Each structure stands twice: as structure tokens, then as C-alpha cells.
Amino acid sequence: MTRAAREIAVDTAALLRKGWSMNLTALLIPSVTNQLGAVIGWLDKAEAFAAERGTSPDDLLPLRLAPDMFPLSSQLRLIAFQAREPLYRLRGQPVPEALLQVRQEARDGSEAPGTVAAARARLAEAVAALAAVGPGEFDGAAEAPLAHDLPMGMVFDMTGETYVRDWALPQIAFHHVTAYAILRQAGVPLGKVDYVPHMFAYLRPGTMPAA
Numbered sequence: 001m002t003r004a005a006r007e008i009a010v011d012t013a014a015l016l017r018k019g020w021s022m023n024l025t026a027l028l029i030p031s032v033t034n035q036l037g038a039v040i041g042w043l044d045k046a047e048a049f050a051a052e053r054g055t056s057p058d059d060l061l062p063l064r065l066a067p068d069m070f071p072l073s074s075q076l077r078l079i080a081f082q083a084r085e086p087l088y089r090l091r092g093q094p095v096p097e098a099l100l101q102v103r104q105e106a107r108d109g110s111e112a113p114g115t116v117a118a119a120r121a122r123l124a125e126a127v128a129a130l131a132a133v134g135p136g137e138f139d140g141a142a143e144a145p146l147a148h149d150l151p152m153g154m155v156f157d158m159t160g161e162t163y164v165r166d167w168a169l170p171q172i173a174f175h176h177v178t179a180y181a182i183l184r185q186a187g188v189p190l191g192k193v194d195y196v197p198h199m200f201a202y203l204r205p206g207t208m209p210a211a
């Protein structure tokens with residue numbers, strides 16, 4: 001961590017002493033559901049973009065921002081994986097093999113990009129899993145210890161709260177914005193409204209600018 005990053009890093013313990021708190025369920029589930037909905041909308045536009053050009057939307061899947069980054073096919077599957085992984089971590093359950101398979105599909109994305117239809121199916125599975133979470137289900141896990149282990153052997157000792165705030169949401173956001181950037185760079189007509197389409201639920205009537 002750089003000196004500048006250390007200077008602005010949040011002191012979680014200090015904030016908790018001041019009475020700051022987080023409702024994990026209300027933060028995590030709507031946030032991730034909104035992101036998944038946005039991605040599904042981008043795929044709609046990607047399919048329309050390809051149809052207008054007489055190409056297959058699957059041709060977009062091998063694209064990547066840089067040579068050492070995962071392609072779009074992997075980014076989409078990592079979004080689906082990262083959206084569901086917290087549900088098991090916060091319940092204190094092992095991540096099931098079926099979900100680990102989604103992560104493996106992401107790792108294999110360069111050699112086996114699959115199809116947009118298959119990526120849609122993975123995203124739909126994530127939406128359904130989030131929809132099945134009960135109201136306030138994870139709120140009691142905020143201060144519970146959570147050991148987050150990575151495949152290469154690293155283990156982070158966290159709480160439910162710090163896991164959601166400092167790992168789960170940033171990870172999803174990374175793959176979310178990377179998928180957006182790949183599609184935008186490819187020419188798919190995406191804009192800010194496509195990145196946060198859920199905001200229109202809050203739009204005050206009569207305030208939409210004229211076209």
C-alpha cells in the first residue's frame with residue numbers, strides 16, 4: 001500500500017466506536033442486484049449491436065482491455081461468481097462446487113469463451129440467488145469473524161462487515177466496470193444511463209431533459 005493510500009484508509013474500529021454501522025443485507029443485495037441488471041442490459045445492447053452488423057455477439061467475448069487481463073467472457077462469469085460468493089461466506093458455509101465451477105469457467109475464458117447465452121444464464125442464476133435472500137438475513141453477521149481464503153493460499157481475517165465493504169463490493173465493481181469498458185471500446189453504444197439504469201426509479205417526474 002502506498003503512503004497516500006495508507007493516509008486515506010478507513011479506520012474501521014474508530015468508525016465503529018463513533019457509532020457507525022452498516023445494514024449488510026440492505027447494502028449488499030440491492031447493490032449487487034442493480035449491477036447484475038445493468039450487465040444484462042448491456043448484453044441486450046451488445047446483441048442488437050452485433051445484429052445490426054451481421055455478426056455474432058459471441059465475437060465480443062474474446063475481447064479484453066489489455067493483453068494481461070481476462071477477456072469479456074471471463075469478466076461476465078466473474079461478476080456472476082462474485083455476486084453469489086458472499087451469500088455463502090456470510091452464512092459461514094463452504095462455497096459449493098457448482099459455484100466454484102463458474103469461477104473455473106472464468107479462468108478458462110480465454111480458451112473457452114462460451115456464448116453470450118451461457119453468460120446470461122450464469123447472470124440469471126446470480127439474480128435468482130440474491131432474490132432468495134431473506135430480509136435482514138446477513139445483518140447479524142456484521143461483527144462475526146470471517147476468514148476469506150483465496151485459491152493461491154492467502155487468507156484475510158475479516159468480519160462480515162469488512163468483507164462486504166472491502167472485498168465483495170469492490171471485487172464485483174471491478175469486473176462490472178471492466179465489462180462495461182470492453183463493450184464500450186468495441187463500439188457497443190453504452191452510456192452513463194446504462195451503467196446506473198436503476199437510478200430512473202428515483203427520477204422526479206417532469207425533470208427528464210428533452211431529447
